[in-house]
Amino acid sequence: MTGKIVVDELFAWYDDREVLKGISLEIKANRVTAIIGPSGCGKSTFIRCLNRMHEIVPGAGTAGKVYLDGRDVYALNPIEVRRRVGMIFQTPNVFPAMSIFQNVAVGLALNGWRRRQELHSTVEKTLSQVGLLEEVAGRLDQPATGLSSGQLQRLCIARTLAVEPEVLLMDEPCSALDPIASFRIEELIRELKQKYTIVIVTHNMQQAARISDYTAFLAQGELIEYGSTPAVFINPKDRRTESYITGRSA
Amino acid sequence: MDPCACCLRAFIFGGVFGGILITTNRATYPGDTFFRRLTILFALALFLLVLVMAFQLYREAQPSLQRFGWPFVWGREWDPVHEKFGALPYIYGTLVSTLLALALAGPISLGAAVYLAEFAPRRLKATLAFLVDLLAGIPGIVYGLWGSFVLAPFLRNCLEPWLGKYLGFLPLFQGPPFGIGLLAAGIILAIMCIPVMTAVTREVLEVVPAGQREALLAFGATPWEVVRLAVLPYAREGIIGAFFLGLGKALGETLAVTMVIGNRPEISLSLFSPAHSMTSVIVNEFAQAVKAIHLAALIHIGLLLFGITLLVNIIARLLIYRLGRKVSRWKQVE
Numbered sequence A: 001m002t003g004k005i006v007v008d009e010l011f012a013w014y015d016d017r018e019v020l021k022g023i024s025l026e027i028k029a030n031r032v033t034a035i036i037g038p039s040g041c042g043k044s045t046f047i048r049c050l051n052r053m054h055e056i057v058p059g060a061g062t063a064g065k066v067y068l069d070g071r072d073v074y075a076l077n078p079i080e081v082r083r084r085v086g087m088i089f090q091t092p093n094v095f096p097a098m099s100i101f102q103n104v105a106v107g108l109a110l111n112g113w114r115r116r117q118e119l120h121s122t123v124e125k126t127l128s129q130v131g132l133l134e135e136v137a138g139r140l141d142q143p144a145t146g147l148s149s150g151q152l153q154r155l156c157i158a159r160t161l162a163v164e165p166e167v168l169l170m171d172e173p174c175s176a177l178d179p180i181a182s183f184r185i186e187e188l189i190r191e192l193k194q195k196y197t198i199v200i201v202t203h204n205m206q207q208a209a210r211i212s213d214y215t216a217f218l219a220q221g222e223l224i225e226y227g228s229t230p231a232v233f234i235n236p237k238d239r240r241t242e243s244y245i246t247g248r249s250a
Numbered sequence B: 001m002d003p004c005a006c007c008l009r010a011f012i013f014g015g016v017f018g019g020i021l022i023t024t025n026r027a028t029y030p031g032d033t034f035f036r037r038l039t040i041l042f043a044l045a046l047f048l049l050v051l052v053m054a055f056q057l058y059r060e061a062q063p064s065l066q067r068f069g070w071p072f073v074w075g076r077e078w079d080p081v082h083e084k085f086g087a088l089p090y091i092y093g094t095l096v097s098t099l100l101a102l103a104l105a106g107p108i109s110l111g112a113a114v115y116l117a118e119f120a121p122r123r124l125k126a127t128l129a130f131l132v133d134l135l136a137g138i139p140g141i142v143y144g145l146w147g148s149f150v151l152a153p154f155l156r157n158c159l160e161p162w163l164g165k166y167l168g169f170l171p172l173f174q175g176p177p178f179g180i181g182l183l184a185a186g187i188i189l190a191i192m193c194i195p196v197m198t199a200v201t202r203e204v205l206e207v208v209p210a211g212q213r214e215a216l217l218a219f220g221a222t223p224w225e226v227v228r229l230a231v232l233p234y235a236r237e238g239i240i241g242a243f244f245l246g247l248g249k250a251l252g253e254t255l256a257v258t259m260v261i262g263n264r265p266e267i268s269l270s271l272f273s274p275a276h277s278m279t280s281v282i283v284n285e286f287a288q289a290v291k292a293i294h295l296a297a298l299i300h301i302g303l304l305l306f307g308i309t310l311l312v313n314i315i316a317r318l319l320i321y322r323l324g325r326k327v328s329r330w331k332q333v334e
């Protein structure tokens, strides 16, 4: 079986600064793939190339291929790619001028959903999927800014799930959260992988070990090691991977 | 002693002692305390200055306030010879020209700011932003000259006849085209407000976090949807602030308005007809006002203008405060 996403010799740059230097890997469907590596090595850039968010930065560009279900995403319409490959950011960037309901419905509305009944049932379904429905019951019409940061991040996940993507890209989704809120997100990720293919960037080695099935280690824009998480963590092949995982400088 | 000076002195002493009292129980480093007191003093001085100014206006306007009272505001007659004074034509001219200016300048500045902040290529953006800032610094008299030599003839010969022909069914666009009048004043004021409003709005839009835009883009939103659903709602308090800044500028602008408004104290629904404004009447008549009551009436108008400006700022604050607590009505889902 080939991967849900296949990356082939991917290069990426900002202006004249090359950040990804030829990365090739396969991301398996319905698995959690963790991307780890030292700060500035290009993890965020890498996942932003997968849903064509990299190109919105002025002066940024890519070369190489990214296939989603065998089709080159750079030959598809970026809007379709971004709808199929959802993204969750490090800071829970909810829209402060919108209510909780509107925050979840905004993606649906952008995709042409209009009927209030359908919107309501979908919003409630996705909110309950992330375990937020009870916590915000009766507050759906209030501003989203009143929630805790863990709730905000789950709201962002709900917002992304509402448009039914196939892949979820998460860029350090827990780094702004306290341990308990992080733990809830981890549980959620474990449930979500039944339905979605998940790629998560994390700085937390324990987290990567706990939730991921595959781990990719990047350093200075290159893929150093990629394999099943137990293999990478217990028996790393590369010396740099080993020293990074064990906390010695890479 | 002069009550005003007395009042001023009392305020300054109060400020100093108040400042010392506020700060003494939180002494940390001597330098820190000193600077905190100094800044409190400056802040109080500013507040004081406004109070003293209002008080002075009030005092100097006393003869007119006592003689005419509130009816001054809706009196329509202005006759220094027979000592009859009413400010309505001036208030009307100021309000209408200001509203017109805002109606014209609002959409234009918002559009320009959105272009500059969101769509302009990087190189062009810096140049355009610089030009906008430059425009903001041109003195009013230059705009006034341009208004009376270029804009007014253009209005008289082209725009006003055209408006009269096609929109003449509205009372706003009826009557003979003078060129000089409310429309000219509104347009000049709009041109003068646009740079400030654009510059401030652009800055407000630029501090909208990138995450707000990216979150929507990640849903496959188009750039226009990003502006409409993420950027503008996020920045709306700041945008309103920018608009009220323009409004304040338009209310207080004197020279350019005086040069193009026609200086005739009439109240006419038509935007083509000459009118007068609060600032214009003060600047025109202040030097010639020999009678005490005439002078007092002019200062009375100044006091009213002060009040209107204050009111506008209070409304702006309230609006921003309310918006901060309310969820926008979002038509797509509702």
Ligand SMILES: Nc1ncnc2c1ncn2[C@@H]1O[C@H](COP(=O)(O)OP(=O)(O)OP(=O)(O)O)[C@@H](O)[C@H]1O
Residues within 6 Å of the ligand: A014, A017, A019, A037, A038, A039, A040, A041, A042, A043, A044, A045, A046, A057
């Ligand atoms: N918008 C940008 N413009 C220019 N250079 C950028 C931009 N974003 C990132 N870079 C550079 O690209 C390199 C890779 O950045 P990236 O954000 O992908 O790293 P990262 O691995 O996600 O780091 P972190 O762990 O700190 O999030 C960094 O050296 C960074 O300085």
Ligand SMILES: [Mg+2]
Residues within 6 Å of the ligand: A043, A044, A045, A171
């Ligand atoms: Mg990153």
